[in-house]
Amino acid sequence: MRTCERPGRFPRTIAAQQSEGAAITTGVGAQDDPTAAWAFSETYLAEDVTLLRARERAAELGCATVSPGTGALLRVVAAALRARAVVEIGTGAGVAALWLLRGMAPDGVLTTIDPESEHQRAAKVAFAEEGVPVHRTRTIVRPPLDVLPRLSDGAYDLVLVATDPPAYADYVEAAVRLLRPGGVLVVVDALLGGRVADPDRRDETTTLVRRLAHAVRDDERLTPAIVPVGEGTLLAVRR
Numbered sequence: 181m182r183t184c185e186r187p188g189r190f191p192r193t194i195a196a197q198q199s200e201g202a203a204i205t206t207g208v209g210a211q212d213d214p215t216a217a218w219a220f221s222e223t224y225l226a227e228d229v230t231l232l233r234a235r236e237r238a239a240e241l242g243c244a245t246v247s248p249g250t251g252a253l254l255r256v257v258a259a260a261l262r263a264r265a266v267v268e269i270g271t272g273a274g275v276a277a278l279w280l281l282r283g284m285a286p287d288g289v290l291t292t293i294d295p296e297s298e299h300q301r302a303a304k305v306a307f308a309e310e311g312v313p314v315h316r317t318r319t320i321v322r323p324p325l326d327v328l329p330r331l332s333d334g335a336y337d338l339v340l341v342a343t344d345p346p347a348y349a350d351y352v353e354a355a356v357r358l359l360r361p362g363g364v365l366v367v368v369d370a371l372l373g374g375r376v377a378d379p380d381r382r383d384e385t386t387t388l389v390r391r392l393a394h395a396v397r398d399d400e401r402l403t404p405a406i407v408p409v410g411e412g413t414l415l416a417v418r419r
């Protein structure tokens with residue numbers, strides 16, 4: 181029988197490994213360097229001057245941003261969905277927003293929420309430099325939990341959660357309500373750069389994010405996956 185396995189690289193199928201209770205081997209062999217693979221995926225697409233300037237403003241504000249690889253993934257998801265209605269929780273200086281807007285339908289509207297007016301101002305500068313028509317962004321300077329209940333149920337193609345981890349669970353619940361069937365939830369920092377995968381890391385933030393990953397995995401309303409890009413990116417399709 182022909183198999184799709186490459187000799188010496190995938191010695192057994194994943195199903196066979198699982199049935200034997202063995203550790204799962206992946207496409208990265210022992211001789212390969214996963215750090216180099218990660219670095220390649222993060223630099224696969226170069227960022228242009230508008231994104232780099234948005235990153236500079238974020239650094240000046242001490243505001244974290246999504247990685248270039250995560251940004252590219254966001255653009256792909258937005259483009260695959262032909263997204264016309266997107267919510268971002270945690271605008272920052274607008275780096276993720278720029279990637280999203282580049283993937284969304286030309287008439288798509290990004291609603292982006294952040295309690296910090298300075299961050300929102302920086303994001304607006306980025307949108308202006310990008311030449312984004314003003315009607316394509318709704319920037320809301322408020323605590324997201326005040327705003328999210330006012331947004332329509334089942335009306336959004338994509339919801340991005342990109343804030344501080346302690347608030348994730350509330351935002352994910354709101355996102356599930358906002359998404360249409362087939363819409364996609366994205367949560368950044370879902371592996372906290374690897375801490376979530378380490379069972380010995382039991383600090384409050386790591387435990388919280390690990391619990392969230394398990395809750396999303398077990399939520400029957402969602403079809404999830406975690407992609408090891410950036411600090412780890414959780415994706416889930418609303419059923």
Ligand SMILES: C[S@@+](CC[C@H](N)C(=O)[O-])C[C@H]1O[C@@H](n2cnc3c(N)ncnc32)[C@H](O)[C@@H]1O
Pocket residue numbers: 243244245246269270271272273274275276277293294295296299323324342343344347
């Ligand atoms: C990591 S930054 C967002 C980065 C942005 N999405 C990007 O990649 O360019 C997180 C943002 O969340 C905001 N934030 C912090 N705590 C928050 C909270 N509890 N709820 C909502 N936003 C919060 C901060 O003001 C900050 O701008």
